[in-house]
Amino acid sequence: MNPIKFLAAAYIVTWLIHSFYLGTIVRRFSRLRQQMKDLGKKSKDAPIQRHRG
Amino acid sequence: MKRAFPILSILTALLLAYALYQALAVAPADALQGDVYRIIYYHVPSAWTAMLLFFINFVASVQYLASANPTRRAAVKWIVIAIGVVGVIVCFLPPVTKQFATYGMRPSAAATTVLLVPIFYFLIGKWFPGQRLDMLAVTSAEVGVVFCTIVLVTGPLWARPVWGIWWAPGDIRLTSTLVLWLIYVSYLVLRRFSNSAQTQMLAAALAVFGALDVPLVYFSIWFFRTQHPQPVIGGGGSMDPRMLHTLLINWMAFLCFAFLVCWSRFRLELLHREVEEAHAMESLGGAAPAKASLPLERSIR
Amino acid sequence: MNSLWAVTLATLKKDIRLEWRSKDALNSMLFFSLLVVVIFSFSFDPLAEESRHIVGGLVWVAFLFAAVVALNQTWARELRNQVLDAYRVSPAPANALFLAKVLGNFIFVSILEALMTPLFVIFYNLHVLGPAWQLIPLALLGTWALVVNGTFFAAMSLRTRNRELMLPLLLFPISIPAVLGMVAGTTAVLTGDNPAHFYIVLLLTYDVVFTTASLALFETILHAE
Numbered sequence: 001m002n003p004i005k006f007l008a009a010a011y012i013v014t015w016l017i018h019s020f021y022l023g024t025i026v027r028r029f030s031r032l033r034q035q036m037k038d039l040g041k042k043s044k045d046a047p048i049q050r051h052r053g
Numbered sequence: 054m055k056r057a058f059p060i061l062s063i064l065t066a067l068l069l070a071y072a073l074y075q076a077l078a079v080a081p082a083d084a085l086q087g088d089v090y091r092i093i094y095y096h097v098p099s100a101w102t103a104m105l106l107f108f109i110n111f112v113a114s115v116q117y118l119a120s121a122n123p124t125r126r127a128a129v130k131w132i133v134i135a136i137g138v139v140g141v142i143v144c145f146l147p148p149v150t151k152q153f154a155t156y157g158m159r160p161s162a163a164a165t166t167v168l169l170v171p172i173f174y175f176l177i178g179k180w181f182p183g184q185r186l187d188m189l190a191v192t193s194a195e196v197g198v199v200f201c202t203i204v205l206v207t208g209p210l211w212a213r214p215v216w217g218i219w220w221a222p223g224d225i226r227l228t229s230t231l232v233l234w235l236i237y238v239s240y241l242v243l244r245r246f247s248n249s250a251q252t253q254m255l256a257a258a259l260a261v262f263g264a265l266d267v268p269l270v271y272f273s274i275w276f277f278r279t280q281h282p283q284p285v286i287g288g289g290g291s292m293d294p295r296m297l298h299t300l301l302i303n304w305m306a307f308l309c310f311a312f313l314v315c316w317s318r319f320r321l322e323l324l325h326r327e328v329e330e331a332h333a334m335e336s337l338g339g340a341a342p343a344k345a346s347l348p349l350e351r352s353i354r
Numbered sequence: 355m356n357s358l359w360a361v362t363l364a365t366l367k368k369d370i371r372l373e374w375r376s377k378d379a380l381n382s383m384l385f386f387s388l389l390v391v392v393i394f395s396f397s398f399d400p401l402a403e404e405s406r407h408i409v410g411g412l413v414w415v416a417f418l419f420a421a422v423v424a425l426n427q428t429w430a431r432e433l434r435n436q437v438l439d440a441y442r443v444s445p446a447p448a449n450a451l452f453l454a455k456v457l458g459n460f461i462f463v464s465i466l467e468a469l470m471t472p473l474f475v476i477f478y479n480l481h482v483l484g485p486a487w488q489l490i491p492l493a494l495l496g497t498w499a500l501v502v503n504g505t506f507f508a509a510m511s512l513r514t515r516n517r518e519l520m521l522p523l524l525l526f527p528i529s530i531p532a533v534l535g536m537v538a539g540t541t542a543v544l545t546g547d548n549p550a551h552f553y554i555v556l557l558l559t560y561d562v563v564f565t566t567a568s569l570a571l572f573e574t575i576l577h578a579e
Contacts, residue, residue, distance in 0.1 A: 003089040003214040010092045010207040011073075014099070017206070018310075021199045025317050032324045039331050118574065235527035242523055246514045251578035255510050258571045259524065262503075265563055266528050273531035273556055277538055280548045 058316065065309040072299075072306035080299040089214050096207040098304040099200045100230065102311045106197030107233060112173050113181065113190040114260035117253065120186070133174045140167030187253045188322045190260065191244060192315050194237055200311065201234045223278045225271060232270045236263035358453075361446045365454035370461070372431070379427055379462075386423060387470045390416045395477040409478050410541035414533060416470060418500065421463045422525065425504040426518050428455055433512065441576075448573040452505065456568075459501045467493060483546030492543070492550065495557035496536035502561065503528055506568040509575050532560045 076094035083090040119129035143149055144164040153160055181189045208227055209219040221227065240263065244256050373379060394412050399405070432438040441451055474480065482489070504525050511520035539553030 003087060006210050006214045007089050007092055010210040011095060013206050013210070014095050014203050017199060017203055018314075021196075022314065022317075025314075025321055029321055029324065032321070032328050035328050036324075036331065039328070039335060042335065118571070121574065232527060232530050235530075239523050239527050243510070243514065243520065246516055246520060248513060248515060251513075251574075254574050255513075255578055258574060259510070261571070262528055262564070262567060265567055266531065269531040269556070269560055269563070273534045276552050276556070277534060280538070280542075 058313070061309070062313060065306070065313055068306040068309055072303040075299045075302050080296055081293065083296075086215050089211065092207055092211040094299060094303045096204060096211060097300060098307040099203045099207070101304055102307050103197050103200035103204055103230075103233075105308075106193045106200065106311065106315075107237065109173065109177065110190050110193040110197060110237075110260055111264045112170075112177050113186050113193065114257035116174065116178050117186045117190060117257045118261065120183075121254070133171045137168055137171035140164070140170070143167075184326070187257075188319055188326075190253075190257065192318045192322060194240055194260070196311060196315050196318060198234065198237050198241060199314075200307075201230060201237065204230055205234060223274060223281060225274050225278065228274050229267065229270050233263070233267060236266065358447050358450050361450035362453045362457070365451060366457050369454065369458040373458075373462070379424065380465075383420060383424055383462075383466055384469060387416070387420050387466050388473065390419060391470055391473040391477060401479075405478055406480070406483075406544050407541060409474065409480060410539075410544055411537045413471070413474055413540065414496070414536045416474075417463070417467055417497070418529075418533065420466050420470070421459075421497075421500045421504060422522050424462055424466070425459060425501070425508045425525075426521055428459055428505060428508050429512055438512075438576075448576045449569050451576070452509075452568065452572040456498075456502050456505045459505055460498060463497055463501055464493075467497065480544065482544055484543040484550070486543065488543050488550050488554065489540065491554050492536060492539045492557065495554065495561055496532065496539075498561050499532035499536075499557060499564070500525075500529060502565050502568055506564075506572065506575065509572070510578075513578055528564075532557060535560065 072094075076091050080091065080094070082088050115129060119126045141164045144153075144160045144167060150160050153163055177186070177189065205227075208230075212221070213219050236259075240256055240259050243259055244252060247255060394416060398408060398412060429438070432441070441448075504521070507524040507528075508521050510524065511517050514520045535553040535556040539550040539557070542548040542550040542553065
């Protein structure tokens with residue numbers, strides 16, 4: 001096998017792994033922001049309750 | 054602070070592109086290996102970055118464990134100072150200097166490396182108080198595993214065309230890296246599956262165990278090799294200065310990249326804890342506003 | 355110091371007595387060990403020329419799996435009836451509980467090894483070419499290495515979702531230098547090719563380092579909720 005193919009594979013795989021990881025970070029960010037938004041909406045809709053005791 | 058991120062990202066991207074250009078076009082071809090050797094411009098910086106990140110995790114874990122009570126904290130502080138002082142003195146002792154000479158290392162370089170231990174310890178303690186210490190630990194572990202994965206993938210991709218084998222079981226560096234990767238993957242698994250209030254403490258303890266293990270791994274394989282001669286992958290020897298120059302440029306670029314990735318992961322962790330607090334407040338009384346009223350800036354300890 | 359040993363021995367005696375009366379774990383472990391040896395003898399041809407070179411590895415892999423199965427139920431009994439919580443609030447030193455568990459596991463796994471070894475000798479027609487007495491420190495130190503870390507990580511895994519799976523996940527990576535020492539040392543003694551001294555020293559160092567670390571950090575682990 002042409003040795004240059006290994007060089008290309010190494011460089012490509014490096015960036016694939018980095019992109020994959022960055023992708024998971026972005027996905028988790030958007031999911032958390034969505035959760036924050038939902039929490040905000042819930043407390044706005046529900047009437048404010050007093051603590052009992 | 055927020056505006057700095059996009060600017061730094063663009064600068065880092067440019068630096069990475071420049072480093073890539075250096076690696077592929079500017080650095081000369083190797084006499085023996087041809088062009089395939091250029092893999093090291095990604096393999097070696099990733100290895101150094103991964104080791105740096107794991108070291109940061111170790112320091113953060115030790116500090117987190119030490120912060121549990123004041124006597125422990127004082128004891129660890131003095132031990133770290135002692136390591137720095139004794140380490141520097143030892144580097145300049147004649148028998149040790151002679152040993153360093155055989156590796157081509159100057160005593161001042163070794164002393165600087167040893168001094169990094171207390172420097173990192175105190176800086177991390179200052180910049181990351183309380184819960185932020187644990188956030189730093191999980192960040193550095195995750196990003197470290199990513200970089201370590203790259204090392205373990207590019208290593209065999211380099212070994213196969215050059216030495217004809219994917220893997221040498223007795224190769225010290227590759228095997229030590231594999232063990233380190235396994236330890237930190239188990240660290241991340243523990244964090245994921247532990248539902249204890251003390252997960253952070255448990256994980257910190259595991260990180261300490263892992264760090265204790267690494268020198269033992271190194272020596273066990275080193276002795277195994279003297280009994281059972283193994284092929285050497287990635288031999289040492291001096292480097293053409295232009296190659297070294299390119300290597301350092303690539304390392305700078307990847308360090309900047311790693312910094313940005315860690316920053317993003319840290320921000321993600323901050324948001325994650327904010328959301329958790331908001332959830333907790335909501336289930337307590339239903340009166341909590343979406344923005345958590347406890348600023349995370351304040352140390353929880 | 356006295357109270358540490360007193361509590362350790364008391365806890366150890368309790369564990370042994372409980373185990374002896376029920377014989378739950380012991381019986382199933384014995385059968386498990388026999389099965390492991392038999393399966394290995396089918397998977398790796400015992401009559402092959404090189405069998406002496408691989409038996410070291412096979413034996414310790416078998417011991418490792420037996421130890422994991424034993425370790426997994428180490429703390430299970432304490433969780434029932436909140437015995438562990440009672441221990442946490444008692445003034446007894448935490449290390450006493452840890453030492454008692456480690457010693458109990460050490461005795462238990464050693465019994466298993468003592469029973470499995472003749473089976474291996476029979477199935478693989480082993481005879482030792484090197485100094486056979488060296489197998490004893492190798493076995494003792496190697497078993498201690500597995501058991502001390504195993505007990506610690508078993509305690510760590512108590513509060514995780516996949517308790518039984520978490521123990522080997524945590525234990526195996528950290529144990530790699532010890533396993534290398536055990537396997538290479540045993541092979542060295544069986545084949546008589548190399549001296550096993552370094553491996554014995556390696557295992558001793560490993561045991562000292564990790565016993566100290568476990569004793570230092572066990573209290574933190576015990577108080578995890």
